[in-house]
Amino acid sequence: MHPFRHGMRHGISIALGYLSVSFSFGILAVQSGLTVFQAVLISVTNLTSAGQVAGVNLIAANAPYLELCLTELVINIRYALMSLALSQKTDASFRLPQRVLTSFGITDEIFAVASVQHGQIRPKYMYGLILISFLGWVGGTFLGAAAGSILPTNITNSLGIALYGMFLAIIIPPARKSRGIAVVVLVAALCSILLSVFAKWMTSGFVIIIAAVAAAFVGAIFFPVPATEETEAAE
Amino acid sequence: MKIFLSIAVMALTTYAIRMIPFTFFRKKIRNRLIQSFLYYIPYAVLSTMTIPAVFYATGDMTSSIIAAVIAVILAYFGLPLIVVALSASLAAYLTMLLLPYFT
Numbered sequence: 001m002h003p004f005r006h007g008m009r010h011g012i013s014i015a016l017g018y019l020s021v022s023f024s025f026g027i028l029a030v031q032s033g034l035t036v037f038q039a040v041l042i043s044v045t046n047l048t049s050a051g052q053v054a055g056v057n058l059i060a061a062n063a064p065y066l067e068l069c070l071t072e073l074v075i076n077i078r079y080a081l082m083s084l085a086l087s088q089k090t091d092a093s094f095r096l097p098q099r100v101l102t103s104f105g106i107t108d109e110i111f112a113v114a115s116v117q118h119g120q121i122r123p124k125y126m127y128g129l130i131l132i133s134f135l136g137w138v139g140g141t142f143l144g145a146a147a148g149s150i151l152p153t154n155i156t157n158s159l160g161i162a163l164y165g166m167f168l169a170i171i172i173p174p175a176r177k178s179r180g181i182a183v184v185v186l187v188a189a190l191c192s193i194l195l196s197v198f199a200k201w202m203t204s205g206f207v208i209i210i211a212a213v214a215a216a217f218v219g220a221i222f223f224p225v226p227a228t229e230e231t232e233a234a235e
Numbered sequence: 236m237k238i239f240l241s242i243a244v245m246a247l248t249t250y251a252i253r254m255i256p257f258t259f260f261r262k263k264i265r266n267r268l269i270q271s272f273l274y275y276i277p278y279a280v281l282s283t284m285t286i287p288a289v290f291y292a293t294g295d296m297t298s299s300i301i302a303a304v305i306a307v308i309l310a311y312f313g314l315p316l317i318v319v320a321l322s323a324s325l326a327a328y329l330t331m332l333l334l335p336y337f338t
Contacts, residue, residue: 017317024320038238045246050284055245062237065244072248075280079249081273083257096258103257104250108277157293158302158328164289165306165323167281172310174278184275188282196287208283215279220271 007128014109014129015136017166022137024162025052026144031160032060036145043141047107047134051075053163058205071205074212082111091120098123105130108170180223188215298330 001009022043029039034056046052051072058068083106087099094102102123110129114121148156175182191211195202202210289303290296306323314322 020317020320024324034238038242041239042242042245045242046249048249050280051245051249054284055241059238059241063241065241068241068244069248072245073252074276075284076249076252078273078277078280079253080256083253083255084260087257087260099258100254103254106253106257154328154331157295158298158324158331161289161292161299161302161306161327162320162324164285164292164303165310165320166316167285168289168303168306168323169310169314169316169319171278171281171285172307173313176311180275181278184279185282188279189286192283193287204288208280211283212276212279215282216272216275219275219279220268223271224267225271225274 003122003125004128007125007130008132009128010113011110011129011132014113014133017109018133018136019140019143021049021163021166022140023144023147024159025049025056026141026146027148027156027160028053028144028163029056029141030145030148031156032056034059034145036142039145040138040142043138047105047137048076048079049107049163050167054205054208058203061203063203063205067203067205070209074209078108079106079111082106082108082115086111086115086121089115089117089121091122093123102126102130105134107133109133178223180219180225183223184215184219187218188212191215293327293331295331297334298327301330302327 025043026036026039029042029052030036034042042052042055046055054071054075055068058071083103086106090099105126110133114126114129117125144159151159171181171185175185188211191214192207195207195211199207289306290299293299293302302323305326306319309319309322
């Protein structure tokens with residue numbers, strides 16, 4: 001099969017998942033005081049769930065640019081690792097333009113699908129995979145942002161929790177399997193609760209930075225990742 | 236104007252994180268501490284973003300907590316992301332709908 005269509009087919013389930021999650025992001029953005037256009041613009045230019053949610057909260061709190069930049073850096077630093085791992089799997093037709101273009105679409109789900117493919121990946125496969133996922137993400141944002149003002153508040157408020165449901169569904173199954181992840185998740189939650197109760201002056205961006213960095217360090221020191229997982233991630 | 240500049244800051248930061256390693260660095264990270272730190276970061280970030288925010292995500296604590304408990308149970312049994320996400324929403328909606336009849 002043509003690699004572009006092959007990629008599109010692999011992206012359908014990602015797009016469906018994105019549609020419902022970005023729908024709830026669209027609602028959240030409008031509830032935070034953004035326009036439909038601004039909500040869609042964020043999804044078009046960022047293509048990342050956790051970073052966009054944190055970003056919208058910071059914009060609503062009128063946070064300074066430096067805090068916004070640092071928060072995005074901490075939340076999205078995982079992409080650096082994924083980009084690094086995925087760059088080892090690319091075939092020879094990946095030159096500068098292809099790399100500059102496809103790196104925009106490295107999300108958790110796209111990385112997960114692309115990195116488990118057999119052999120090397122081609123640029124056209126990545127274009128197909130990213131394009132369909134991108135359309136799901138942006139389309140869902142538009143629908144959520146536009147319908148957020150039409151639907152009754154009970155429904156929009158309920159849909160707003162979907163995103164957190166997805167976050168829980170991402171962290172809980174691996175936490176069951178790995179004690180390191182379980183400890184990191186619990187330490188992070190505890191730090192986050194303590195900071196939001198006892199340091200009310202602290203904005204949500206810095207709570208995320210401090211709690212997440214502390215918890216990941218605890219994990220790295222007490223439960224270092226075995227060398228075998230390192231090679232798997234880079235394959 | 237500030238909003239558009241903020242969006243630009245978000246977009247450029249996020250893009251730089253993805254683009255620079257994918258385009259310029261080809262060597263593997265060998266430091267085990269940094270490797271492990273980067274490995275745990277996504278879980279730590281998602282956990283801090285979810286807790287405690289999930290407990291007032293619907294603007295009403297009772298429905299938020301019930302939805303969160305449902306989500307945790309379904310996630311524990313490994314159900315797909317969409318199922319967990321939409322079940323949480325449904326649980327929150329039903330709670331808000333039915334709660335007035337019980338109080």
